[in-house]
């Protein structure tokens with residue numbers, strides 16, 4: 001079985017380095033002329049899949065926007081994941097789970113076990129119960145060719161108050177997370193299957209990403225103010241592993257499939273130029 005790291009590296013080579021988020025904000029549904037209900041959600045998600053799943057490397061449904069419609073929203077999330085994967089996109093489910101290990105095992109079954117109707121190629125997780133508590137997710141992912149993206153340095157302005165805190169060994173909390181994840185990817189080729197989320201908004205924070213050997217998801221581009229030209233200062237020598245991620249900036253081009261594709265192509269081209 002191919003690892004997630006290998007599948008992602010191949011997808012980025014073939015389709016370009018772009019992740020597009022599927023974030024059905026109420027404001028976007030309105031902007032698209034859709035109702036803020038289950039029918040609007042379904043149309044929105046289906047349109048994004050039709051426009052982009054056969055061409056971008058990764059689609060990233062944001063679970064929260066589906067969960068807000070209850071069980072029927074989860075049903076749409078299931079079909080969105082399935083249709084996206086059938087069309088050839090890798091699906092990174094942005095669900096940011098994190099809990100004690102025994103509960104984490106249940107989350108891992110829900111999102112990374114092919115027997116589950118919510119199974120994605122990869123998920124986002126939060127390390128703030130300790131990176132070790134995420135082991136069940138790493139194990140289930142590894143057993144099934146899946147991936148896990150761990151929050152490292154997030155794109156929101158509140159992140160540094162926790163992530164830049166300095167521990168007794170003089171490393172920041174984020175650097176501790178980065179170093180633990182780096183250990184999980186030692187020797188993986190062409191890319192490890194455990195990634196980090198590093199916001200494109202954060203600037204040069206002095207954190208060392210050089211040993212991660214895994215994908216670096218970069219949200220915060222577009223609507224949160226970061227531009228592709230910010231990527232170099234954030235990622236330095238680790239630019240080769242960056243997967244730029246846009247949600248609202250691209251989604252605002254809908255509901256036209258043609259316009260959505262054009263917006264994604266522009267974003268990918270801008271990032272490719274910046275990533276070199």
Ligand SMILES: O=c1ccn([C@@H]2O[C@H](COP(=O)(O)O)[C@@H](O)[C@H]2O)c(=O)[nH]1
Nearest residue numbers: 062154155199219220223224246247248
């Ligand atoms: O540090 C993080 C981690 C995750 N996100 C998620 O990415 C998208 C960003 O959406 P935009 O519309 O491009 O701002 C959203 O789903 C966040 O939950 C993040 O922004 N920052």
